[in-house]
Amino acid sequence: MKLTIENITKTFKDKSALNDINLELTTGVYGILGANGSGKTTLMRILASVMKPSSGRVLMNGQDIADMNEKYRELIGYLPQHVGYYKNFSAEKFLKYIAALKGLPKEETSEKVEEVIELVGLTEYRSKKIGGFSGGMKRRVGIAQALLNNPKILIVDEPTAGLDPKERIRFRNLLSKISTNRIVLLSTHIVSDIEFIAKEVLILKDGQLVKKETPQSLLKGIEDKVWTLVIEEKEIPRFQSEYKVGNIARVEDRFQLRILSDEQPEPNAENDIPNLEDLYLYYFDEEETA
């Protein structure tokens, strides 16, 4: 199974959201990392066939998805960043309705709905109205609807945005569990979401694909660029203005700074092992991450 993205460009009036993206995706989890406005959602929407590219095409096993039409839509499961849901529907009724929209045979619907409800851990809330669900529970309903048709391609856009840490961990584990034998595309700006489950990380910046590598090789690329340095409090602003500063931790009466820099910032700065958060900081400016 292969999803090929060929020269995809998307422009909105005079603003370019994606610029000549070329990619090839096979089975496994791909984490799309990028700041707000980097083009993650636009790329996801194009892959979910809810948006048409301005130019370029997407091929599924060599066939243009625009020609495949509903045959392609039968293969995908999509969870957009913003979903409203029908608040008066119970989780079960909602999923049964979506099963109908996905063209699932009626005789399979109940069993499949049962299966996904159990998978996302909503069995005891199945008859409750979605309107009364927490953000995390709604997201779980969202992933359940995406999985109803046993999709070959699963596209989830910022699935952990707005979730508390416990729900985020639960969601991450769920994604990890369901990622076998399919292409999973997961966009996020929370690096810990993809750190341990992504086969490859795609870094998007200003609508361009900056990197597509395994997390290990991406980290290797910045292994001599992460520094720690213990300084006085009054020196912090200087380092913040001159370097990309990550974590700031208090060490007794001084402060330890984690700095991203191609060169050693100070003679007493020590090289440290990079993590994906460092990588994110290396590619994106601090103000973009806000």
Add this chain to the structure above:
Amino acid sequence: MKKRKLHHTFDKNVDHQIEDLEQEIGSLLDEYDVEYPGEEQIIMTIDAMKPYVPVRKNKWRTVLRGMTAITKQAYQEIFYMSSLFWIANGLLIAAALSGVLLMKADPYAMVMMFAPITTIMGLIEVLKSRNAGMAELEMSYKYNFQEIMLSKMLVVGGFNLVINLLITLSLGMFYQEILIAKMLLFWITPFTFIAALSLLFVSRYRQIYAITAGMVIWLTVSGYLSQPQIIEKLESLPAELYVTASAVALILSLFKAVHIYKRGVLYEVNH
């Protein structure tokens, strides 16, 4: 004519050289030998290539497929319509019948006034997915957004048709003097006209308040039209005019429905 004598010199060395060369060429060509595939491999290749074979597009088959999909989905939609929609329509039938039977209102004016109300109210159901923030998700399903919307329109329009027929037949049973054909003309025209406008509306707007505005406008217009002197004038109009107006509205509806199906609806997936 002088015959040329051919001399064949038999040189063993040259012969061996040629043989060696042939063998060398043979072994070199060996790597280009293609083993004839087995039956199973041939079938696998054909299966793998099938998706790349261009499919001849049959226009009528596409239309038929679309209509089947919309009809199938419309059946499903019936079970997911809001109960409020069905209750409101039940009340509507009761109001129309009691208006004529108890309050002695003009039956023609009454059917004309009530004819498109179900469709106008049904727009709330049609626009529900956009208002609930479900449109983007629905665009990614097998039955996509426009098919879902047209399915809902089919349910609403079909139900409206049934209601109007029920009211017509009920009044026909109570009042022997009522002309059924005239009644039909009085409601088919506004019904088809409003249905055409609704299709135009749903492809462009998504605000629920616009439906309320539509309802108010229709009730005002129909209130004006149902005045005795206006009804008298409307009754004097030739039947052909009603038929023509209905036919035009019906054609416009079909044209708009096909347009929605083919081109989609105005929906910006930009949050």
